[in-house]
Amino acid sequence: MTDLEYLDHAEKALKAVELACDRINDETDADVDNQRTGGMITLTFANRSQIVINLQKPLQEIWMAARAGGFHYKFNGRQWTDTKDASEFFSGLSRYASEQSGQTLGFKPLD
Template identity: 70%
Template sequence: MNDLEFLDCAEKLLLAVEQGCDRINDDTDADIDAQRVGGMVTLSFPNRSQIVINLQKPLHEVWLAAKAGGFHFRYDTGQSCWLDTKGEGEFFACLSRYASEQSGLQLTFSA
């Protein structure tokens, strides 16, 4: 994957996270505040906990920081998804799990 392909895939991921927050806020009482600055999206929950998603352009990775820890994801072209570099799973499944844990609600994010 070259730099332009990474940026295209990563931009789609960040946009899906932002749209997911909008959809979740419309459908639930989660009240997630999504703030984007460049290649970073910060999700803030009413209990003041946060999840931070940011691009690591030189590594072609997306990093996710949650209460559960820090996770690195790389795009797998064969599976057309972002996978954790240590085998913890697919990005949106992980984001859904950690956002649910931090919000106390069952939340689902998708690509």
């Protein structure tokens, strides 16, 4: 994958996270603050815990740090998958965000 292709897929994933936070805040009482700085998004929950998602351009990966640990995702042509267990990025984000917020929160890729 070229660097340009990586950036296209990675930016689409970050945009999906931002839009999901907006939807979650509109549709639920979960208060998820999302702040983006360049290729990094920080999600802060009401209990002040955070999830940090950032682009690792040299490795063509997306990294996520949550209370559950640190995770690295690579694009496989269809979706972002964990480099260790091949789990999908948005399902992992949904699981970790739900754990940290105490509510069921759903994140999904853009169509």
